[in-house]
Amino acid sequence: MDYKEWVRPELPKLGRSFYFQINGLPIFAKGTNWIPSRLLPGRSVGFMRNSTSDPLWAEKRLLRSAALSGTNMVRVWGGGRYESVKFYEEADKLGLMIWHDMMFAVSTYPARESNDTLDTVEREIRRQIRRLHAHPSIIVWATDNEVKQAISDGWYATPMDANMLNAFRDRFVESVAEVIRREERFADDLSNSGLSYQPRRCLISSPGNGMLTEKMHGLDENPQDQRYGDVHFYLYTNKLWSETVYPVTRFTSEFGVQSLPSPLAWFRSLSDPAKPANWNVRGPLMKNRQHHTLGFLFLDLAAEVIGAPSGAPDTVTEYAKWAYITQLYQLMSYRAHINRLMRHQCRLAFSDLKPVVPSSMGSAYWQLNDVWAAPTWSTIDAAGQWKMAHYGAVRDCYANHPTGRIAIHSDESFVEADWIPFTHVGNQRNLPDYFLFRCFSTDKFDQTRQWSINVDWKRGNITCPVRVLKLPTYTIIRWCGWPPTAKFSGRVVRVDIVKGGVIAQGGSFTLLDIPINVNWTSSERRRGVKIQDFQEIPFDPQFDKAPFTATRVFSLTIVTQLPELYIWLDLDIKLNAEHWYDQNAFNMLDVSTKRVKLYTVVAPSVSKAEIEAGILDIADEHAVQAFKSLNEAHSGTISASDFNKIMILLKGHLLTPFVRENLLT
Numbered sequence: 001m002d003y004k005e006w007v008r009p010e011l012p013k014l015g016r017s018f019y020f021q022i023n024g025l026p027i028f029a030k031g032t033n034w035i036p037s038r039l040l041p042g043r044s045v046g047f048m049r050n051s052t053s054d055p056l057w058a059e060k061r062l063l064r065s066a067a068l069s070g071t072n073m074v075r076v077w078g079g080g081r082y083e084s085v086k087f088y089e090e091a092d093k094l095g096l097m098i099w100h101d102m103m104f105a106v107s108t109y110p111a112r113e114s115n116d117t118l119d120t121v122e123r124e125i126r127r128q129i130r131r132l133h134a135h136p137s138i139i140v141w142a143t144d145n146e147v148k149q150a151i152s153d154g155w156y157a158t159p160m161d162a163n164m165l166n167a168f169r170d171r172f173v174e175s176v177a178e179v180i181r182r183e184e185r186f187a188d189d190l191s192n193s194g195l196s197y198q199p200r201r202c203l204i205s206s207p208g209n210g211m212l213t214e215k216m217h218g219l220d221e222n223p224q225d226q227r228y229g230d231v232h233f234y235l236y237t238n239k240l241w242s243e244t245v246y247p248v249t250r251f252t253s254e255f256g257v258q259s260l261p262s263p264l265a266w267f268r269s270l271s272d273p274a275k276p277a278n279w280n281v282r283g284p285l286m287k288n289r290q291h292h293t294l295g296f297l298f299l300d301l302a303a304e305v306i307g308a309p310s311g312a313p314d315t316v317t318e319y320a321k322w323a324y325i326t327q328l329y330q331l332m333s334y335r336a337h338i339n340r341l342m343r344h345q346c347r348l349a350f351s352d353l354k355p356v357v358p359s360s361m362g363s364a365y366w367q368l369n370d371v372w373a374a375p376t377w378s379t380i381d382a383a384g385q386w387k388m389a390h391y392g393a394v395r396d397c398y399a400n401h402p403t404g405r406i407a408i409h410s411d412e413s414f415v416e417a418d419w420i421p422f423t424h425v426g427n428q429r430n431l432p433d434y435f436l437f438r439c440f441s442t443d444k445f446d447q448t449r450q451w452s453i454n455v456d457w458k459r460g461n462i463t464c465p466v467r468v469l470k471l472p473t474y475t476i477i478r479w480c481g482w483p484p485t486a487k488f489s490g491r492v493v494r495v496d497i498v499k500g501g502v503i504a505q506g507g508s509f510t511l512l513d514i515p516i517n518v519n520w521t522s523s524e525r526r527r528g529v530k531i532q533d534f535q536e537i538p539f540d541p542q543f544d545k546a547p548f549t550a551t552r553v554f555s556l557t558i559v560t561q562l563p564e565l566y567i568w569l570d571l572d573i574k575l576n577a578e579h580w581y582d583q584n585a586f587n588m589l590d591v592s593t594k595r596v597k598l599y600t601v602v603a604p605s606v607s608k609a610e611i612e613a614g615i616l617d618i619a620d621e622h623a624v625q626a627f628k629s630l631n632e633a634h635s636g637t638i639s640a641s642d643f644n645k646i647m648i649l650l651k652g653h654l655l656t657p658f659v660r661e662n663l664l665t
Contacts, residue, residue: 015227018210018250019361020073020097020139026463028345029097030338030398031073031364032379033254036080037062039371046371046382047268049578051549051601056086058384062369063087065380065547067094069390070398074098075253075364078145078206079105082128091137098137099253099364101206102128102176104144108156111170121171122179129183141180141202143172146232148205148213148223160221173218177202206253207232226250230362236294238304240333241514243340243409251362255337256377258298259330260323261370263316265383267573269373279315281322289374298375302329307516320570320616326375327388328566331585334379334393338363339407342397343418346464365394384548384578388568392585396508402430405506406468406495415476415510417468417495419455431457432497432504435468439480440509440589442490442518442563447590448481453495468495473512490518490565492589509589511565529567529588533557534612539599546580550599554611558594565589569596572614577602 020027037045037058045058054060066074074091076083078101091098102125112119132138150156151164184199204213210229213220224231226247232254239245240257260266260281270278277283282296290296302325309321341360370382379390397407400422408417422430435453453468477484482491496507511518539553558567565587571579578601588594602611 013227015225015250016211017359017361018229022097022139026361027072027097028342029073029099029251029362029364030071031075031099031253031362032066032071032368032394033075033077033364033366034062034080034368035077036083036371037369041081041084046384047265047373048382048384049601051551051578056084056090057548059083059087060090061384061548062380063090063094063096065384065386065390066368067096068545068547069395070400071368071394072097072398073362073364074368075206076100077105077367078103078142082132085131088132088135088137092135096137097139098135099140099142100132100138101142101145102180104147104172104176106146106150108150108164109147109167109171111167112175119175122175125176125179126183129180133183138200140200142204142206142208143176143180143202144205146206147172148218149207149232152221152223165219169218173204177204203229206230210250232366236297236301238301240301240329241305241336242411243336244411246337246340248340248344248360250360251364252337252341252360253362253364254366255363256366257301257330257333258292258375258377259302259326259387259389260319260375261373261381262383262385262387263320263323263570263573264385264576265370265373265381266319266323267576268383273573276315279319281319286375289372292375298326298329302326305329305332305514305516316573324388324568328585330377330379330387331389331392331566334365334389335397336409338365338393338397339409342420343407343465345420386547386580386584388566388585391583392566401497401504401506403432403497403499403504403506404430406435406497406508407465408493408495408508408510410473410476410493410510410512413473414470415473415493415512416470417508418465419468419497420465421463431462432499433501434498436496436498436503436507437469438494438496438590439476439482440492440494440563441482442492442520442565442589445563445590445592447494449479451479452498477512489520490563492563492565494589509587529558529560529564529617531556531612531615531617532559534608534615536608537597544597544599546582546599548578548580548599548601550580551601552604552611554598554600554608556596556598556615558588558596558617560588560592563587563589567617569598570616571598571600571611572616575602575606575611575614577606577611 020029048058048061050057063074074096076098081103088098148168151168152160157164180202203210204218205223207223208229209220209223209225212228213223226249228250230251230253231249233247233249233252234255235245236257237245267273272278278285280286281299299322306325306328309318309325312318312321341363344360346359366377368378369380370376370378373382379387379394381387402422404419404421406417407420419432435455436450437453438447438450440447455466455468474484476493480491480493491512492509493512494507494509497504534554534556536552536554539550544553566585567588569581569584571577580599582597582599583594586594600611
């Protein structure tokens with residue numbers, strides 16, 4: 001951990017930089033927050049199923065899910081617990097950095113007793129530091145989670161209450177932090193044997209102001225000052241898909257928005273899954289599990305942007321639709337927030353100041369995992385299922401591509417795209433040749449227009465984001481040939497990276513329209529996807545990188561007749577099987593086919609046909625809606641010609657249990 005000097009010595013009001021430096025290289029922390037995977041050590045792990053003999057299988061599955069997404073930092077939250085040695089060993093193996101809070105959180109704690117020579121808190125801290133010190137994955141300690149913020153903001157008394165502040169300084173600044181520093185200094189003796197050791201720093205609370213908090217002995221007024229240290233930022237609005245609502249902080253160590261867990265996680269949590277009321281997203285059971293003070297607001301916020309589900313034949317299907325909508329809104333929010341921070345790695349968000357290094361150097365969303373099936377901020381639910389955000393936000397933003405990636409954003413005023421470099425980019429060979437700008441609409445595969453954008457790399461710092469374009473939205477609309485007042489199927493701008501004459505990984509797109517306002521094409525060239533060429537293939541442990549050990553692997557081809565955004569694949573809960581798709585929450589703007597792998601843990605007795613029939617996709621909803629529209633148009637009477645139309649719409653699509661039960665009966 002490395003603190004640097006004032007961002008601008010002549011303007012101290014701009015604060016200090018705050019970032020992690022590994023082997024002399026500044027690292028942007030692509031992080032998440034860890035909560036215990038078990039309510040108590042040795043107890044159950046939510047609703048994940050074990051397929052190994054490893055006693056730490058659940059923790060390893062979750063950490064591997066983090067690493068597979070490109071995450072490089074895990075913050076062990078102070079409201080959880082100190083994990084077993086095996087947890088840290090796994091993090092060491094995976095190359096994950098750990099920000100480690102001490103286990104104090106969101107409460108008030110008394111000062112030390114003056115005559116207490118054997119303070120149990122200090123004994124606990126000393127024992128834990130010595131137990132965990134040898135793990136290279138741990139790179140920084142923090143005294144607590146949100147204890148100082150609670151005092152500063154007046155959660156339990158008046159803001160900056162003198163008694164609470166003095167108790168905080170005594171307990172956490174003069175005791176906990178000092179014990180950690182002493183234990184770290186003991187290890188500095190390694191330098192005497194020819195080894196180089198940099199003692200880990202200890203942060204005074206999180207959020208906190210870094211060096212400023214240290215210098216003021218914990219008495220600084222605002223631990224959420226965006227010019228220093230780390231910030232916890234939560235906002236609940238229908239504008240979370242827009243980057244402009246998020247502040248550029250030195251390091252945002254908590255942020256998030258709720259979504260529903262997968263139908264599988266909810267199904268496994270129910271004592272009576274057949275009871276329709278248990279699937280009601282606004283019912284008493286959901287209310288009982290919703291621990292956020294804003295209650296069901298997360299449903300309304302998502303619906304305002306994406307739309308509320310309609311036409312569901314039963315509460316199970318309605319739940320699945322709400323899960324999709326809330327998870328998609330979470331995806332949009334997390335991607336916007338992460339991009340906002342990553343594009344400002346090397347510049348301040350002040351138009352009248354010269355760029356400085358760095359401005360924002362870390363994001364850690366709240367939270368990675370769950371221990372119960374409920375509306376939460378996690379990107380992996382209690383059944384171990386990746387939510388949409390883990391694919392389309394975390395992995396899309398955090399994954400390392402050799403030629404970097406594109407972060408693109410649009411609002412009513414501007415369209416902005418930046419090139420984000422690969423973490424360790426250090427040579428000119430990995431730089432893009434140029435960028436390809438293309439305009440699409442969601443009613444046909446062909447782009448309306450395209451341009452090449454060149455960058456003068458000699459003038460740029462290749463370790464920092466590089467501006468690809470920033471233009472008024474009305475200019476982009478004019479360039480793409482779209483009438484400014486027309487109602488479109490969906491106006492999409494995509495920027496790709498071209499290297500060696502081919503489009504490389506790392507491109508991205510932005511939808512200029514709010515999703516709920518998109519006018520989707522309606523015709524016999526139906527929307528939705530179908531699945532073809534479903535094959536069982538061997539599992540190769542050397543090359544197949546799944547979060548768990550699969551017993552059976554399948555490949556399938558996704559086919560669509562029109563462009564689709566955020567295609568989501570699932571597996572029928574009736575199979576009750578662990579499963580993971582290597583690609584999901586993806587878009588098909590310029591291709592009509594896509595190959596996907598499905599990793600499962602199912603018994604050999606389950607036939608390939610049963611698994612194939614259990615794959616759920618967006619086609620189900622459209623098939624049933626097509627039937628219902630025709631049925632309503634003819635007052636419940638289906639003619640032979642209309643029935644033939646339905647069969648055309650369904651041709652090549654899987655007759656899943658959902659379709660069979662709601663259409664063919």
